[in-house]
Amino acid sequence: MKRRISAVLALLIALSLVLAACATGSTGGEAAAPADSSAAASGSADLVWWGWTPGSPLNEQYIAEFNKAFPDTKITWKQTTVDDYDAAIKPALANGEGVDIFEVSAGSANGGVGIFGGQAVSMDEALKNYLGDDYADKLNEASLKSMTVNGELKALGVGTVYAGNLWINQDLFDKYNVKVPTNFDEWKQACDTFKENGIIGFVQGAGQGAFNMDTYHAICDNIQPGLFTKATRGEAKWTDPVFVQALDLWKKLFDEGIMQDGALGIQQYPEANNMFLSGQAAMVMMGSWYTMNCLPDTMRANMEAASSTDEPFAMVPINFPDIAGTGNVGYVFCDIDYATAVSQNASDIQAATDFALWLGASEEGQQMIADSLNLVPVLKSVSPNWDKVVLTNPEKQNKPVQEYLTNAMANPDNPRFGGISADLNQAMMDVLAGVASGTLSSADGAARLAEVE
Amino acid sequence: MKKKLSIRNNGMVWILPAFLFLAVMIYYSILFTFNLSTMEWDGLSPVRERVGLANYAKMFKDLVFWKAIRNTVVYFAITFVVQNLLGFVFAAILHSDVKLPTVHKCIIFIPTILAPATMAPVFRLMFSPQGMLQKFFDTVHIPITVDWLSKPQTALYVLMAIVVWEFTGMSFILYYAAMSQIDKEMLEAAQIDGAGNIRTLVSMVFPGCKGTTVSLAMLGVIGALKTFDIPYLITTGGPDHATEFLGTYIYRQGIRQSHLGYAAALSVMLLIMAVIGAYFTNKANKGE
Numbered sequence: 171m172k173r174r175i176s177a178v179l180a181l182l183i184a185l186s187l188v189l190a191a192c193a194t195g196s197t198g199g200e201a202a203a204p205a206d207s208s209a210a211a212s213g214s215a216d217l218v219w220w221g222w223t224p225g226s227p228l229n230e231q232y233i234a235e236f237n238k239a240f241p242d243t244k245i246t247w248k249q250t251t252v253d254d255y256d257a258a259i260k261p262a263l264a265n266g267e268g269v270d271i272f273e274v275s276a277g278s279a280n281g282g283v284g285i286f287g288g289q290a291v292s293m294d295e296a297l298k299n300y301l302g303d304d305y306a307d308k309l310n311e312a313s314l315k316s317m318t319v320n321g322e323l324k325a326l327g328v329g330t331v332y333a334g335n336l337w338i339n340q341d342l343f344d345k346y347n348v349k350v351p352t353n354f355d356e357w358k359q360a361c362d363t364f365k366e367n368g369i370i371g372f373v374q375g376a377g378q379g380a381f382n383m384d385t386y387h388a389i390c391d392n393i394q395p396g397l398f399t400k401a402t403r404g405e406a407k408w409t410d411p412v413f414v415q416a417l418d419l420w421k422k423l424f425d426e427g428i429m430q431d432g433a434l435g436i437q438q439y440p441e442a443n444n445m446f447l448s449g450q451a452a453m454v455m456m457g458s459w460y461t462m463n464c465l466p467d468t469m470r471a472n473m474e475a476a477s478s479t480d481e482p483f484a485m486v487p488i489n490f491p492d493i494a495g496t497g498n499v500g501y502v503f504c505d506i507d508y509a510t511a512v513s514q515n516a517s518d519i520q521a522a523t524d525f526a527l528w529l530g531a532s533e534e535g536q537q538m539i540a541d542s543l544n545l546v547p548v549l550k551s552v553s554p555n556w557d558k559v560v561l562t563n564p565e566k567q568n569k570p571v572q573e574y575l576t577n578a579m580a581n582p583d584n585p586r587f588g589g590i591s592a593d594l595n596q597a598m599m600d601v602l603a604g605v606a607s608g609t610l611s612s613a614d615g616a617a618r619l620a621e622v623e
Numbered sequence: 624m625k626k627k628l629s630i631r632n633n634g635m636v637w638i639l640p641a642f643l644f645l646a647v648m649i650y651y652s653i654l655f656t657f658n659l660s661t662m663e664w665d666g667l668s669p670v671r672e673r674v675g676l677a678n679y680a681k682m683f684k685d686l687v688f689w690k691a692i693r694n695t696v697v698y699f700a701i702t703f704v705v706q707n708l709l710g711f712v713f714a715a716i717l718h719s720d721v722k723l724p725t726v727h728k729c730i731i732f733i734p735t736i737l738a739p740a741t742m743a744p745v746f747r748l749m750f751s752p753q754g755m756l757q758k759f760f761d762t763v764h765i766p767i768t769v770d771w772l773s774k775p776q777t778a779l780y781v782l783m784a785i786v787v788w789e790f791t792g793m794s795f796i797l798y799y800a801a802m803s804q805i806d807k808e809m810l811e812a813a814q815i816d817g818a819g820n821i822r823t824l825v826s827m828v829f830p831g832c833k834g835t836t837v838s839l840a841m842l843g844v845i846g847a848l849k850t851f852d853i854p855y856l857i858t859t860g861g862p863d864h865a866t867e868f869l870g871t872y873i874y875r876q877g878i879r880q881s882h883l884g885y886a887a888a889l890s891v892m893l894l895i896m897a898v899i900g901a902y903f904t905n906k907a908n909k910g911e
Contacts, residue, residue, distance in 0.1 A: 256878050256879065256881075257874075257878045260666050260667060260878070263667060264666065264667060285665055285666075285667060285881050286667065288667055288668055288669075289667060370753070376773075376862075377772075377773070377858065377859065377861055377862065378859075379861075430752070430753075431752040431768055431770050432751060432752035432753075432768070432769070432770030432772065432773040433773060434772075434773035434774070434861070434862040435747075435750065435751060435752075435770060435771070435772030435773030435774075435778070435858070435862070436747065436751055436772075436773075437747075437859075440744075441747065441748075441751065445753065450753065592879065592880040592881060593880060596875070596879070596880055600863060600864065603861055603862045603863040604863040606862075607773070607774060607775050607862050607863055609775055609863050610863070
């Protein structure tokens with residue numbers, strides 16, 4: 171009897187080991203067989219598009235517009251939250267089914283093309299056929315550069331986002347007669363004045379590290395423009411005194427009360443965003459994606475989501491204040507917000523590619539992106555149609571918003587997350603939280619960043 | 624005549640489907656995870672580099688790993704004591720002659736059935752300096768700033784308070800059931816011998832609930848080791864990893880940073896700790 175039970179157990183253990191061996195059969199540098207990429211376009215296609223942004227109903231509107239030109243292609247939008255995207259798309263792509271088109275982003279942000287681009291088909295030829303041999307001249311440089319992995323263009327950028335500026339509630343500034351801050355003292359004074367009136371001056375969800383990196387990047391650019399980007403490329407050391415000074419200034423924002431009380435305990439989304447949109451805070455660190463809130467309908471919808479029933483207000487972008495006193499202001503940094511990749515296992519690669527090209531390289535698709543003010547289009551020939559785009563308060567907003575977008579697009583090569591690896595990203599978030607909370611000195615923080623290099 | 628044993632008549636055949644299911648779904652996964660822990664892999668790349676035990680060596684030098692272990696130990700020690708003390712006291716009170724006992728039981732138990740995902744935003748708001756608790760302190764002119772979630776020194780204790788609020792109901796219901804099994808005559812005899820209420824609770828009722836306490840300890844160890852939802856949803860493990868647990872750190876490494884091999888090594892360590900925890904609680908149950 172004992173022998174028989176032992177035999178059964180041995181059989182089961184052997185089965186487990188065989189299964190384990192099968193599952194890990196591609197170790198030791200052996201590459202898996204490439205997926206079939208020869209699928210031809212069919213008469214009709216049924217595709218699934220995965221992503222996190224901009225979210226329903228905009229994605230469905232894009233699909234509806236696309237279907238005017240491609241009526242036989244059915245696309246279903248599958249949305250996850252920004253935080254859950256990596257966890258959801260990774261097994262879905264590994265499984266090889268149910269993902270035809272998927273969103274990726276630059277560098278170490280969620281859906282990073284460096285990780286997920288390996289599952290996408292190369293878009294070089296398709297783009298060349300669509301826009302011609304001079305396609306690189308027609309598109310934003312970052313849309314090609316940041317989406318190229320090992321020499322292959324793995325996704326088509328849809329639009330760029332710029333960060334490094336603040337947005338202010340101009341109506342509140344006017345109401346309390348507060349000077350728009352241009353340096354540290356004015357920023358502090360503005361925060362104090364708003365505080366006296368029961369309003370948070372500047373709000374940041376410092377519990378969400380990505381936005382802390384934006385602020386830190388802006389401080390670094392304020393001290394010495396471009397050095398941050400050089401450090402991400404290994405051309406400068408993180409132990410450079412500039413980065414230590416920037417960490418000191420970052421800490422000073424907390425110590426001097428510019429950052430609101432308990433900033434490290436809240437998230438940028440939803441808390442800080444809600445506070446700004448509901449008029450509880452007068453300033454927030456957001457980028458060009460926030461421009462869409464200048465449209466009254468979009469702002470009203472987002473205000474309602476922030477539990478505010480007030481009327482939309484005039485929000486305008488301002489430069490990051492010159493807190494280092496160097497005079498270096500107006501620098502922003504940019505990334506492709508998201509790009510569209512076509513899965514190697516797409517049920518109809520041609521139809522999926524048609525959609526990616528339409529969204530990222532066609533005049534129609536890009537004009538729709540531009541007019542939504544959510545992103546800056548990657549096709550250089552397209553810009554928002556200001557005759558049709560009506561802002562909440564044209565008198566207060568038109569000039570600063572247009573200048574902001576023009577200035578942003580003219581900024582030199584300065585990636586937001588595009589050059590930051592996942593490990594550096596995590597280290598920077600840790601260092602910024604540690605310095606802000608006082609558990610880490612600026613010098614030690616800079617040294618910790620240098621360790622990741 | 625000696626009865627001949629066989630797989631069929633000793634019941635082996637009946638447990639075989641469950642055993643097979645366990646073998647494939649659990650033990651295979653464990654083996655797979657261990658295998659993965661010896662690799663450097665991002666989860667998608669066709670190339671997986673075999674690195675031996677390098678992930679384990681890295682783990683023992685990783686300060687965040689040790690912080691997660693420390694947090695787990697502190698979290699278990701404090702939540703276990705407070706939660707079970709409250710549960711025991713509530714159960715004892717509800718066994719006495721109180722009015723509206725069912726209402727009290729519901730009030731104590733309701734937090735246990737609320738999903739942490741739905742409660743997390745509420746707690747983030749409540750413990751925000753712009754939240755309800757701050758407004759309450761301001762209203763009654765108590766000069767306290769509710770910025771505890773933003774401070775590494777206090778954030779963990781806020782999470783523990785939330786967990787105690789949420790799971791005291793579970794301790795209560797188990798102690799309540801255990802107390803129902805204690806012979807009332809024995810308690811009456813103790814009181815006739817002069818034992819007061821506290822003395823009876825400490826010397827008679829509490830030892831009578833030893834099995835429940837051990838079970839709760841085992842649940843507490845498992846709960847502490849697999850803690851994920853509350854810290855992830857409320858603090859995302861911050862600030863500065865002050866509320867990092869093994870679960871959140873495994874997720875961070877495996878999903879956010881795509882170090883699947885390292886995340887697997889952390890998972891193996893989690894399994895080892897769970898087995899050690901189960902061994903000691905089991906030993907305590909046997910009174911060794």
